[in-house]
Amino acid sequence: MPITSELRADGIRVVTMDHPPVNALTVQGWFDVAAALDEAGRDQATHVVVLRAEGRGFNAGVDIKEMQHSSGFGALIGANKGCYAAFKAVYECAVPVVAAVNGFCLGGGVGLVGNADCVIASDDAYFGVPEVNQGALGAATHMARLVPQHMMRTLYFTARTIPAKDLVQFGSVLEVVPRAELDDAAMALAAEIAAKDTRVVRAAKEALNGIDPIDVNKSYRFEQGFTFELNLAGVSDELRDDFAGTEKAATR
Template structure:
């Protein structure tokens, strides 16, 4: 697994997630994403961040298999705290974050993108929060930043996905381009941002966060409380076993 962070000469920092086969991040992976964004926030040479991924899709959320092969609740608590740290780092990054989304963006991926400042996507990109299938709740806070309220509820309750092209009408996705052009599209937006005085842009980021009507950090932590309840009730473990193809009774 690799989370890389490269600062270009023009002040654009490119943070890349690469964790085959589907970019479902381990507990450490979420903390690594958070660390990369925190580094960008404190580095005054960084003017804007492009958050992207290599591989089949942008992000498939939490590594369910890691959770199911760990006894007790350590992996669950680690995933909760790691996701919270990563989402918070994107939202509170001192410079704008441009998300470049390819392929699938599910669960935790929506948490990252929903907290980004600008989203561009490839024509094969789609978004979803299939948490109900695994007995978890979360990222509704962030999906609600991408689609209207009733659409968010429909996607959440049904575990359906929505194409990137359908998000353009809501203004949450700036543009959809062929996959081969995705990085260039993200860099074009980032270049426009980097062209301005970074002192003003950093002030603008703090200002816009300050007038946000929803406290995304508190809202997401509220969701995580229900995930813990479902885990304590045994519901989540049962559904994750089905998803991961494991049977703890046989181990």
């Protein structure tokens, strides 16, 4: 299965994304992430979640091929609803979520990480929101939680990426470690949280969300409205077709 969830004896629940080749999730994959995080929050035995990935990178966003091979707007609506559900589930998970980021973290990956409570990354990790290249908008809400405002705008308009090591200075990434040490570093932080009284930590998570200055769910939903407009105008299909053709040529 692309999404697995395992509860360890110490109260750490490990949710893993494994959808080769690049962890670009299908519509169902996004809903599966949401379901795993919702289940984790409901389970009183879960004290903390580590969200991680297998493979070349953490997450490459939405599966563009699924969208382009579908007729009508069903896949688009499904992807938007799935991403919204997954991001919301991470943010509203009743326990802290530690994101362990390896390799690329793009588009929807930024949505997941930007909604997490703590972020640890490997030294090969980088972040970006390339949506403008594919005629979509979204995840600016979450990139703004990782970098300052003007940096976010530059990254968004240019579709540039930023290495994880540059996020440490902003405090959004706690630490950057060699890739081979990423899981151990994430588990060490998670274990520190898991050792606390889960009743207090769950209350703290709810309290911190309650004082958040930005309603991330409403903000992201607002962004999605522009994605629908671009799709209705035909802009998104044109750019996604170009992207799919370029990707296909690159793999020949």
